[in-house]
Amino acid sequence: MKTVADATDPDWLTLDEATAAGALEVTEVNEAGSVPALRVVNKGDRAVFLLDSEELVGAKQNRILNTSVLIAAGQTI
DSSP, X not given: OOOGGGOOOOSEEEHHHHHHTTOEEEEOSSSSOBTXXXXXXXXXXXXXXXXXXXXXXXXXXXXXXXXXXEEOTTOBO
C-alpha cells in the first residue's frame, strides 16, 4: 500500500500554481460577456486542474466554478 510519502506529484498544476506561473488566462467569451461562461486558456505545458468552488478572476466579474475541470496543456475552453 502506498503512503503519502510514496506519492509523486500529479502531472497538473492547481489554479494558484498556474496563475502564479502566468500559464492561465481567464477572459470573457466575447466583448459583451456572458455571465455563465468564460474563456480559459492554458498557455502552459502542463494540464491545469480547476476545482469546484474555486474563484476565477480576470474577466468583467469574478466567477465561482460549479464543477471541477482539467484543462490540457495548450488548450482553450
